[in-house]
Amino acid sequence: xxxxxxxxxxLSVPEGAIASxxxxxxxxxxxxxxxxxxxxxxxxxxxxxxxxxxxxEDGRFTAQLNKASQYVSLLIRDSQPSDSATYLCAPASGGxxxxxxxxxxxxxxxx
Amino acid sequence: xxxxxxxxxxxxxEMGQEVTMRCQPILGHNTVFWYRxxxxxxxxxxxxxxxxxxxxxxxxxxxxxxxxxxxxxxxxLKIQPSEPRDSAVYFCASKVRGAVVEAFFGQGTRLxxx
Numbered sequence: 001x002x003x004x005x006x007x008x009x010x011l012s013v014p015e016g017a018i019a020s021x022x023x024x025x026x027x028x029x030x031x032x033x034x035x036x037x038x039x040x041x042x043x044x045x046x047x048x049x050x051x052x053x054x055x056x057e058d059g060r061f062t063a064q065l066n067k068a069s070q071y072v073s074l075l076i077r078d079s080q081p082s083d084s085a086t087y088l089c090a091p092a093s094g095g096x097x098x099x100x101x102x103x104x105x106x107x108x109x110x111x
Numbered sequence: 112x113x114x115x116x117x118x119x120x121x122x123x124x125e126m127g128q129e130v131t132m133r134c135q136p137i138l139g140h141n142t143v144f145w146y147r148x149x150x151x152x153x154x155x156x157x158x159x160x161x162x163x164x165x166x167x168x169x170x171x172x173x174x175x176x177x178x179x180x181x182x183x184x185x186x187x188l189k190i191q192p193s194e195p196r197d198s199a200v201y202f203c204a205s206k207v208r209g210a211v212v213e214a215f216f217g218q219g220t221r222l223x224x225x
Contacts, residue, residue: 043216097212103153
């Protein structure tokens with residue numbers, strides 16, 4: 001069993017809606033998390049890093065971390081077709097903040 | 112334009128052949144990762160290096176895979192002998208150690224073993 005679990009989707013939302021992507025993790029020692037975005041045929045790119053309980057906002061993106069529930073999520077407001085991609089949740093392991101990824105959730109934003 | 116460079120971008124080889132994939136990390140980055148991505152397993156960490164020293168290769172099949180950093184500008188991942196189940200996209204990523212958290216990924220090498 002992977003350390004991180006994500007629903008593979010696809011999650012389909014209409015343009016302008018809020019997309020909610022969820023991730024649960026098994027290691028209670030995990031302190032910080034990445035959200036990477038990967039377009040089809042491309043490499044992953046970092047969109048959010050969160051290490052404190054609560055919310056972190058960056059533009060249309062909000063990451064939420066609940067360490068007690070071992071749950072991390074990513075909200076995308078005003079979803080655009082250009083947000084269609086796979087979103088990868090990854091605990092940051094060790095002092096080098098090594099991303100160890102889940103399988104990712106495919107998001108489709110339809111016009 | 113600082114970026115991680117991987118070669119080749121695509122490789123088709125026959126089962127049993129040796130495959131070598133190369134990665135040039137971003138200049139000044141001292142931590143280098145190798146990942147493998149498949150539909151079934153997702154993105155798996157195979158190995159990583161810090162200051163050219165291998166720190167963890169527990170994700171890598173030891174009998175056929177090997178990873179090295181001959182110098183600070185080159186990381187290699189070799190498979191010998193290759194098998195069809197090794198078909199995947201192999202990504203290299205690099206970062207600066209410490210408080211800077213972002214790892215930058217190369218474009219990947221798509222390997223097909225027939």
